[in-house]
Amino acid sequence: MKIIQIFLLIIISSMYFSCSSGSDTIGLSPEERFTIAKAEYEDGDYEDALNELQAIILQFSGTAIIDDTQYYLGLCHFNRGEFIRAAFEFSKLIRDYPTSEYIKDAQFMLGESYLELSPHYSLDQRFSRKAIEEYQAFIDFFPTDERVPAVEKKIAQLNDKLAEKIFSSAVQYRKLNNLRSAVIYFDLLLEKFPDSKFADEALYNKIILLVDKSQNEEALSEAKRFLQKYPTSGYLKNIQTIIIDLNSKLTSN
DSSP states (O other), X not given: OHHHHHHHHHHHHHHHHHHHHHXXXXXXXXXXXXXXXXXXXHTTOHHHHHHHHHHHHHHOTTSTTHHHHHHHHHHHHHHTTOHHHHHHHXXXXXXXXXXXXXXXXXXXXXXXXXXXXXXXXXXXXXXXHHHHHHHHHHHHHOTTOTTHHHHHHHHHHHHHHHHHHHHHHHHHHHHTTOXXXXXXXXXXXXXXXXXXTXXXXXXXXXXXXXXXXXXXXXXXXXXXXXXXXXXXXXXHHHHHHHHHHHHHHHHHO
16 A cells, blocks of 8 residues: 555656646746747757747647747757657648748758758668758748758768769679679769769779770760760879770771
8 A cells, every 4th residue: 555655656746847847837828938938948958948839839729929839849859869850840830830930941950850860871861862852942942042052062962972872882793793783883873963972983983894894885985975074083094094095996996
């Protein structure tokens, strides 16, 4: 019996302390409660801010500050490192409150959330692709925003990561002497990410493989394409030498 009483006392105590932070705001207007939650957020008290923001959404879903509350809910999760939950909250704002003044910032933060979830290039890149998608939506809908140049750089970096994953697969096939598959993956990189930092190296490696396979005419054609596409590449001198050698071979034949 004493054990049951102690257990009940623990439950009642925990309920009291969990509600104590919110009890100070009972009776206040939703605007006043949001002001308190925002101040807690700005002070870095993300957990207290979250509790208050969630209470506002539950109790005052039809008020004018509900989109403000939804946006700061996403920010709290983002700053707590809860990026999947942050992405969910920003997406909810965009979906449920399309006329909100926070739409632009929510779209930007949606891209930021997925960027934080983007892993090492060797792993599954679904979050990288999702980040690119949401960043591109930001550019499409808000092309004059001052953050667009920075977003474009982030998209380029993410594309480089996707390109690196394909490039590493091509290199692995080459090491296994599966030259056909290696060429396929180099071509895939060049098709999808022709402006990535791995593109010139991919085309260079493809040319080397074609030469090794004695596909000289195709190798020469690709080498000429290399000169046009990547005139400042570090592989330029090597390509020029390859072109001279291939012309000599094809002429002698």
